[in-house]
Amino acid sequence: MSITAASALDVASIRRQFPVLDQDVSGRPLVYLDNGATAQRPAAVLDALRRFYEMDNANVHRGIHELSRRATDGYEGARVRVAEFLNAPDPKSVVFTRGTTESINLVANAWGGANIRAGDEIVLTVMEHHSNLIPWQMLAQRTGAQLRFIDIDEQGRLRLDMLDDVLTARTRLVAFNHVSNSLGTINPVAELTRRAHDAGALVLIDGAQAAPHVHVDVQAIGCDFYAFSGHKMGAPMGIGALWGRREIMDELPPWMGGGEMVDLVELSHATYAPVPHRLEAGTPNVGGAVALAAAIDWLEGVGRDAIEGHENTLLRHGMERLRGVEGLRLFGPASPDERIAIFPFAMDGAHPHDVATILDAHGIAIRAGHHCTQPLMRRLGVPATTRASCWLYNTTDELDRLAEGLEEVRRIFA
Amino acid sequence: MSIDRSTPDLGGLYQEVILDHYKRPRNRGEVDPHDADVHLRNPTCGDEIRLQLRIEDGVVTDIAFTGDGCSISQASSSMMTDLVKGRPAEEGLALARRFTEMMHGVDEAAKDKQLGQARVLQGVAKFPARVKCALLSWEAYQEALKQADR
DSSP states (O other), X not given: OOOOTTOOOOXXXXXXXXXXXXXXXXTEEOEEOBTTTOOOOOHHHHHHHHHIIIIIOOOSSSOOSHHHHHHHHHHHHHHHHHXXXXXXXXGGGEEEESSHHHHHHHIIIIIHHHHOOTTOEEEEETTOOGGGTHHHHHHHHHHTOEEEEEOBOTTSOBOGGGHHHHOOTTEEEEEEESBOTTTOBBOOXXXXXXXXXXXXOEEEEEOTTTTTTSOOOHHHXXXXXXXXXXXXXXXXXXXXXXEEOHHHHTTOOOSSOSTTSEEEEOSSOEEEOOTTGGGOOXXXXXXXXXXXXXXXXXXXXXXXXXXXXXXXHHHHHHHHHHHTSTTEEEOSOSSGGGBOSEEEEEETTBOHHHHHHHHHTTTEEOEEEOTTOHHHHHHHTOSOEEEEEOXXXXXXXXXXXXXXXXXXXXXXXX | OOOOTTSTTXXXXXXXXXXXXHHXXXXXXXXXXXXXXXXXXXXXXXXXXXXXXXXXXXXXXXEEEEEEOOHHHHHXXXXXXXXXXXXXXXXXXXXXXXXHHXXXXXXXXXXXXXXXXXXXXXXXXXXXGGHHHHHHHHHHHHHHHHHHHO
């Protein structure tokens, strides 16, 4: 395994911490390049999850006994770690969810239900994942609000020149991804936030693809809501978080009722707990939260700068190799400064599913399809794309194997 | 064409005749007038087919398809239309059942000469993620017969 001098990351040592990577697929060492869909978990995270269930498992908040105290400490400690991870000023406005999708649905239901009226406008972009589109469609259908969209340019970058037209006095919310899952574009989130605020709108950012790769600082961005998922950054599936500005979160009505979220309950009515618990009905995913905190610890132990440096090496190497494949069209920004190491592409004469099957036969895991961005696929004029997406354990050798696999696609289909 | 034989069955999947039907599909287009017009999509992968056919005295006298999809779905559509065109609709239905059995790994079905050229798709059965691609056009055919019956 080659380690590039430019990165301070010891990739060989990192890879040894991911048990799943050490296997053969189709008779060759697995090359896992489907990190945009879900990443793998390091042993430290799996150990933390196991340790919770083996040693500390109990329900949180209500118990007086030792195990409940430990579970509560683990759960609330994880909330503090998430706040630190996002540089959020106040852990109390971090709500645990199943992931980005649930976080956005929470805002659409609780905030949207209380604040959106007929004629209001919600501004989205054409590059949104269905998880940052459908909840707003549903809200618009319920309330009579209108959805408006920021388009992209030929390189898959948001057209900021449209903002003057799209943002109006009726705009209540602007919601967009930090990094596009289908293009790899890193959006100018601070600038977008400033423009939205100037128009009097709130800002929600879908950070699902950003959290594993780029430094997230909600105070520097200035946004009002930030959502992300654990499973794309080394934590288990089924845990994620929503951060919201405290004064907004304090005003949010509950969106699900049940245990954990109440203050005083009568048969006919109840009063509710303050945030965050008001928004966390039912037994939470305590093990998941503990493991998410372990993933944050692990990532910060590796070092955000080292991760970004290594991924930048992968990005530049991958772009060069893929551009060398005849008949391959790489989507997303031409400049590596504007994207992360996600490689979405189309190949002349070869459908993405055929590309995926041939690469799978070479032990290479990539994704083919619409990537939950059907409107974006139509915008790009393709039925589907093939996407290779990297994380910190990938190597330039693996991208070479990807390029070799694509040469075989060419041999079969050209 | 050289296919690396060390990779699992890729050669069996992407045979010359399949690639030929993919690159030069038969019966691509529309049927006018038609007795059935069916549009099927596979939401997980985006493959889609629009199938039109005409039936006269119980015989499929014309059939054609349009749509987008992978090599397997397009080749299967091309072969299916070739196979059922000019045949009694009922015979085509029996072939649809036979083809479906072949996709589910039934050996006798794969040996059934009635399936003609479509037998080359038997290799797809070894790629479970791709079986639905091969079946889409046959599902559209069965749906079209139901529609024509109404």
